[in-house]
């Protein structure tokens with residue numbers, strides 16, 4: 001029998017709109033029925049809604065974290081073509097999983113998904129069991145993902161809160177505090193648990209998310225066509241957009257880096273020097289990259305390139321270098337501009353190895369099968385298309 005997670009302690013209510021119900025449980029049957037009916041009538045036909053297979057729903061939920069639905073659809077099909085079952089995923093090498101994830105970003109999600117599949121298979125499961133406590137022990141399995149999978153695949157009445165459902169709940173319940181604050185977040189989870197629909201938790205949870213995605217949008221929510229309007233505290237204020245309170249965004253920091261695409265040989269025999277980031281790296285662990293490093297404001301691009309060359313090859317010099325262009329990308333609050341320089345080498349000198357780096361001279365065919373981060377893939381597309 002399924003074990004249920006521990007009940008959270010009761011918490012004091014956050015600051016709320018005047019006239020909001022004291023106890024969210026009072027709204028439970030009234031709100032859930034019209035939401036479920038609305039969802040069944042209007043829901044988008046998405047591929048992960050055509051299955052009750054827990055593994056497939058899990059893959060979709062992990063991909064949908066931080067990524068838009070329209071981007072995920074293609075990746076979802078391609079990933080499941082490669083790894084149609086949890087056992088197939090568990091048996092695959094990590095580089096193949098990361099390559100299939102390439103372009104989705106946040107690669108920790110893929111590594112955790114892979115590690116969790118391996119753990120479950122090792123303990124005799126061929127799919128995710130309806131056991132919230134067991135699933136909580138898996139890497140990358142947060143409360144939202146666990147409950148979304150268990151409610152949709154196994155019909156367990158567990159609450160969910162992600163960005164869309166959080167906005168909807170904050171507005172219905174009139175929460176005026178910042179939902180990112182710990183106590184407010186806990187109160188919201190407790191309230192979501194009281195509101196969850198026991199007769200159809202799958203449709204109800206998806207309805208909350210769908211409503212947030214299509215109707216109760218951050219700007220200009222469609223209150224006039226919303227099935228939750230009769231019970232919604234925010235719509236009664238006339239300014240539903242002001243809920244929830246937004247956290248202050250950190251200021252953007254601009255960073256310049258020099259990136260050296262070192263190559264050797266010519267024509268179809270040309271190969272390129274890349275390194276594999278260590279498995280313990282905080283970002284892009286296990287992915288391959290060209291050499292790169294930050295440039296100080298005092299550096300000219302040429303200074304920065306030769307400083308990088310000096311560190312990697314203290315006793316060798318390239319026969320020729322030239323600028324290939326720029327690649328710009330953003331990571332959290334950093335906006336990074338990579339100045340890409342191609343450096344042609346005589347032979348394949350061995351770079352000075354640092355403790356954690358794994359360098360290799362690779363052919364284009366090898367690079368095609370290896371996982372690269374999105375900006376590094378753009379560097380590769382840029383330099384490999386150069387006419388030389």
Ligand code: SF4
Nearest residue numbers: 216223226229232240
């Ligand atoms: S009534 Fe308006 S603010 Fe309230 S849940 Fe619906 S769309 Fe959102």
